Amino acid sequence: MKKRMKVLWLSAIACNGNTHSFLNYPYIEQFLNDFEFIYHPVIDSDYTLQEIVLKDIPCDILLIEGSLSDEFKKADVSVIEIIKKYTKKVKKIVTVGTCATFGGIFRESDYKDVSGLHFNQEKRIDKFQDIFKKTVSLSGCPTHPEVLANTLYAIKKSAELHLDSFLRPKEYYAYTVHNGCIRNEYFEYKVDKHKFGELEGCMFYDNGCQAPFTHASCNKILWNEVNSKTRAGVPCVGCTEPSFPKQNLFITKKNMGIPENLPIGVGKRAYLTLAGISKAFKIDRLEKKLFDD
Amino acid sequence: MSDRKQGKKEQIMQVALELFASKGFYSTTIPDIATSLKMSVGNMYNYFKSKDILAREIIKYISIYLGKKIRVINEEDISTKEKTRKIIEIYFKTATKKPEMIDYFLRIYLSNREVFKDGCEGMICVNEFVTEVMIYFEEGVKCGDLRDQDFFSAFGLFMGYLGGMVFLKGENILPKELDSYIDDISFNIYKALSL
Numbered sequence: 001m002k003k004r005m006k007v008l009w010l011s012a013i014a015c016n017g018n019t020h021s022f023l024n025y026p027y028i029e030q031f032l033n034d035f036e037f038i039y040h041p042v043i044d045s046d047y048t049l050q051e052i053v054l055k056d057i058p059c060d061i062l063l064i065e066g067s068l069s070d071e072f073k074k075a076d077v078s079v080i081e082i083i084k085k086y087t088k089k090v091k092k093i094v095t096v097g098t099c100a101t102f103g104g105i106f107r108e109s110d111y112k113d114v115s116g117l118h119f120n121q122e123k124r125i126d127k128f129q130d131i132f133k134k135t136v137s138l139s140g141c142p143t144h145p146e147v148l149a150n151t152l153y154a155i156k157k158s159a160e161l162h163l164d165s166f167l168r169p170k171e172y173y174a175y176t177v178h179n180g181c182i183r184n185e186y187f188e189y190k191v192d193k194h195k196f197g198e199l200e201g202c203m204f205y206d207n208g209c210q211a212p213f214t215h216a217s218c219n220k221i222l223w224n225e226v227n228s229k230t231r232a233g234v235p236c237v238g239c240t241e242p243s244f245p246k247q248n249l250f251i252t253k254k255n256m257g258i259p260e261n262l263p264i265g266v267g268k269r270a271y272l273t274l275a276g277i278s279k280a281f282k283i284d285r286l287e288k289k290l291f292d293d
Numbered sequence: 294m295s296d297r298k299q300g301k302k303e304q305i306m307q308v309a310l311e312l313f314a315s316k317g318f319y320s321t322t323i324p325d326i327a328t329s330l331k332m333s334v335g336n337m338y339n340y341f342k343s344k345d346i347l348a349r350e351i352i353k354y355i356s357i358y359l360g361k362k363i364r365v366i367n368e369e370d371i372s373t374k375e376k377t378r379k380i381i382e383i384y385f386k387t388a389t390k391k392p393e394m395i396d397y398f399l400r401i402y403l404s405n406r407e408v409f410k411d412g413c414e415g416m417i418c419v420n421e422f423v424t425e426v427m428i429y430f431e432e433g434v435k436c437g438d439l440r441d442q443d444f445f446s447a448f449g450l451f452m453g454y455l456g457g458m459v460f461l462k463g464e465n466i467l468p469k470e471l472d473s474y475i476d477d478i479s480f481n482i483y484k485a486l487s488l
Contacts, residue, residue, distance in 0.1 A: 255430070255431045255432075256434050258430075276420045276424065280416065
């Protein structure tokens, strides 16, 4: 049997959403032939959490799920100490999810100084500076299972990962969620009449969709190989971004009718000029229901 | 297009603009415009293929002219209150120095929609101008000076007021020069739009 890479899945302050989401990875059986969890919160593993914390167990990749705080303990040991212990021996550290990467929703919890491993929202923190270069961030709430699996395979094969400034692989995070959205025609012609769950209409203008300024591949690598939020008729909530979660996720923040957040890299004048032109035309096909029988 | 040709085009638009504004759109013919410019009618058609096309180009020309002026104000590091006053000043200054521009907008563009229906749908031909007004509003709301509301309710208040004053001036109904109303109108508009 080929050598399996040893992976530790360490949950910090987490809802375990990434843990559960990863179970939907369609090729999990194959994955478990190639990787071995020395510890995982829900998958059977050779060691208990106590053993992981107390003993010196060989490990190749450390996966961190959940936000970090000096106050938070696992098996009576500070999670920060556990991370320090394993980061010394592993080849790579992967922050799985937005909490482990940027702090996420648990920044609102009662724990003190909650943050991600290297970032507190957009701000870089120095606590783990020595391991910055061997970290990969996979933000998302949750992280897409295929993004996690493919990244681990890339690490296994020692493939070079091109990372953005938040250490996210560009392969998955250089795109926006808008890329591949099947509502692009509605966006182009500013057809904003949308009701949640409907096939028609773009959700950027009124319903809070953050797809044009959110870095992720949700419309390129579909969820459960089937769908994405925007395809199903729910706005992208920007879950891969340092600012996640914002408030009022289902309403587009506008100032005098102009969306406060514009598609990445598009200047206000360029946006308004294009929008003014698009809005001038009424495209009948896009105003109607796709299926009217 | 060469600078020379562009210059000539602008010269034609300026003359046509004056004629349209003074004589009316339908009473002004291409030969009238050519005569004013001491150009042959044939040569005129090298620049504009029809009177309707010329009419549409003129409204874009005015929109770009005013849009550029407002853009300069938008890019200044001043309060929304000061911006409001400066936009009103520039609008009235244009109405005084180049009355044909505002007249054209009010009396030709808004009154002869059939000429503009193909090619000037919605606000396409006044895009530069409207975009700058939008930016003025948007930035005013963002910095907490203006109250958030529907764009058109604010736009109507702003442009309807200014257009109305210029129209009254054009009808020789206003007893005073436009400039002398700037203080009060700036006060009124800012008060109506601010938080």
